[in-house]
Amino acid sequence: MDATPRPLAPASLKLxxxxxxxxxxxxxxxxxKAGETLPPESQLCEMLGISRTAMREALRSLIAKGLLVSSPKRGTRVRDPRHWSHLDPDILxxxxxxxxTDTYLKKMFELRRATEPAAAALAAVAATDEDRLQLQSDxxxxxxxxxxxxxxxxxxxxxxxxxxxxxxNEFFWPIGQLFSFGLRQMFEIAARGDHRPRAIIEHGDVLRAIIERKPSMAHAAAVTLIGNATSDVVLIRGHDLEP
Amino acid sequence: MDATPRPLAPASLKLxxxxxxxxxxxxxxxxxKAGETLPPESQLCEMLGISRTAMREALRSLIAKGLLVSSPKRGTRVRDPRHWSHLDPDILxxxxxxxxTDTYLKKMFELRRATEPAAAALAAVAATDEDRLQLQSDxxxxxxxxxxxxxxxxxxxxxxxxxxxxxxNEFFWPIGQLFSFGLRQMFEIAARGDHRPRAIIEHGDVLRAIIERKPSMAHAAAVTLIGNATSDVVLIRGHDLEP
DNA sequence: TGAAACATATTGTATGACAAATAGCGATAA
DNA sequence: TTATCGCTATTTGTCATACAATATGTTTCA
Structure with missing residues (x-):
């Protein structure tokens, strides 16, 4: 039906x-599938009508993200998904x-529920003046x-x-990166609710706890915030995100 | 003094x-530093005495891991560390x-404390028979x-x-990957303690909770386990890992 | 003064050749 | 028959060179 089902790769981008x-x-x-070997480079090239240079640079990117491994004669094989960089923006x-949508939103929420209260508590201790100003302005x-x-x-x-x-703590940062793209959809869903007054209060609580350097308070406020956010999304989508 | 200070890249590996x-x-x-532009490819090549092909594949890997961005004429610049894939095994x-060592062990511990109880609780619900057998055998x-x-x-x-x-939940997996390399050092430190009987009991508690599908119990057991692991490492190293 | 055309540096792509590694086969010997 | 060694062929890895595309800065012109 649709000749160009997904404009994922505009022609403007590099080959x-x-x-x-x-x-x-x-x-x-x-x-x-995992363990399978891709067709040899030469074949992939002629399939797509491109040079080996471009193909190898594409493969090199996928290898760097943990999707593939390659060795001479053995070819290029798909790795077990456990090795993929699932927090990488591209893979996401x-x-x-x-x-x-529901599946991946639910899984991201599970991660957030684990990390965000801890992150808020750490931020209450480690945030610099600049960080506090940033949060304030957000x-x-x-x-x-x-x-x-x-x-x-x-x-x-x-x-x-x-x-x-x-x-x-840089090991938390890759999770924070999800808020640039991966979670936008979830936030858009939640934004349609008429709960902004409450949301502002709850965000304010987190902000205040961080600014006043009170980790346990920040932790608690973040737990509350995420709990209600969950309810909102559940309510709006009509699904139970947590079975 | 030392001509080969670190055998990070054995000659056997690909260029x-x-x-x-x-x-x-x-x-x-x-x-x-972040924002800086590297020397142009041509120059990097002659600095290291290699071909542009090899250099570009190296750069492509670093770009895929979020360390660099490149565009024609502008050159190749270092990205803000916030964009790096800090859970990637290579970057780690x-x-x-x-x-x-102390700094990065402490930071990893902070992440573990946030995610591992949640992971245990999720595992208690989502684990397959195969997963349970794996945990049992571990x-x-x-x-x-x-x-x-x-x-x-x-x-x-x-x-x-x-x-x-x-x-x-694949978004938890990149954190689990840290147990392949990044945390070995920490575990080796803890292994020198004479606390194995207690450790076995505590690990057994987590295992049992997961096998019996009791998420809140698994959560609690994981909290206990990590708490004591922290104490052990602190004791052995003589530093306080949590200021 | 402003905008448009042009020169230039740098990354991106193509091509063709050769090097290196390794799985699989075959030959050889115990 | 079985194990070991070595050969061959396939596939990835590296090199050299040329040209294309893109963005920057400058120069020219209205």
Whole structure:
């Protein structure tokens, strides 16, 4: 029906990026299963009508993200998904293409529920003045958003991402990165609810606890915030996200 | 003094991997700071005496891991560390080279404390029979290790890693990967303590809770386990890991 | 003053050749 | 028959060179 089902790789982008996208989606979708070997480079090249240079750079990207391994004569094989960098923005994007929304939103929520209270508590201890100003301004942007849904969502995402960065623990940062793209959809869903007054209060509680350097209070406030966010999404989508 | 200070890149490995390692360490160490642009490819090539092909494949890997961005004429720039894939095994390895041990162990512990109880609880709900068998056999290997430190450490690492995989939530898996390399050092430290009887009991508690599908019990047992593990490491190293 | 055309540096792509590694086969010997 | 060694062929890895595409800065012109 649709000749161009998904404009995932606009022609403007570099060739090796488009190819990596194409292969990445195919792998994530399961066209090539774990342990399987891809066709040899030469064959892949003529299949797509590109040079080996571009193809190898595309493969090199996928190898770096843990999707593939290669060795001479053995070929290029798909690794077990346990080795993939699932928090990588590209891989996440490919997953979103092929996984149903509810499933991946639910899984991300499970991770958030584990990490965000801890991140808030760490931020309360480790945040610099600059971090506090950033959180303050993210929060202010939420307040100022008014009825503008788009602005609200951006500010909301920025606020949560800033919490992760304020931990000054780089192992938390990849999770914070999810607030740039992977969680936008969830926030857009939640933004349609008429719960903004309550959301502002709850975000304010987290902000205050961090600014006043009270880790346990920050932890508690984040737990409350996420709990209610869950309820909102559940309510709006009509599914139970936590069986 | 020492001509080969660190055997990070044995000559056996592929050239582009050695180069990526070298550049990766240099970037992580701060030789090239965030926002800075690297020398042009041509120059990098003649600096190291290699072809542009190999150099570009090395750069492509670093770009895929979020360390670099490149565009024509603008050159190749170092990205803000917030965009790096800090859970990636390679990046972790490079960090270990240049960061003091206590700092990165402490930060990893902070992440574990947040995620591992949640992972155990999820595993109690989502684990398949195969997952349960795996955990069982990891645990048995710990018991069977006897006085063999190396076996104990391997089994211990495997047990914790298996918990993350048993969540069937792929966003937890990159954290579980840390138990393959990044946390070995910590486990080796803890293994020197004479607390094995207690450790076996505590690991057994987590295992039983997961097998009997009791999430809140698994959560609690994991909290206890990590709490004591922290004490052990603190005791042995003589530092306070949590200020 | 401003905008548009042009020169230039740098990354991106193509091509063709050769090197290195390794799985699989075959030959050889015990 | 069985095990070991070595050969061959396939596939990835590296090299050299040329040209294309893109963004920057400068120069020219209205």
């Amino acid at each position: 090796h990026i488009r190819v990596a996208d194409q292969l990445g989606v195919a792998i994530v979708r399961g066209d090539y 994007r490919w997953r979103v293409e092929v996984t149903d 929060f202010q942007a939420m307040v100022d958003a008014g009825a503008d849904n788009a602005r609200w969502v951006e500010a909301d995402l920025a606020f949560h991402r800033s919490i992760y960065f304020a931990t000054h | 582009h991997i050695r180069v990526a390692d070298q550049l990766g360490v240099a970037i992580v160490r701060g030789d090239y 390895r490079w960090r270990v080279e240049v960061t003091d 645990f048995q290997a710990m018991v069977d290790a006897g006085a063999d430190n190396a076996r104990w450490v391997e089994a211990d690492l495997a047990f914790h890693r298996s918990i993350y995989f048993a969540t069937h």
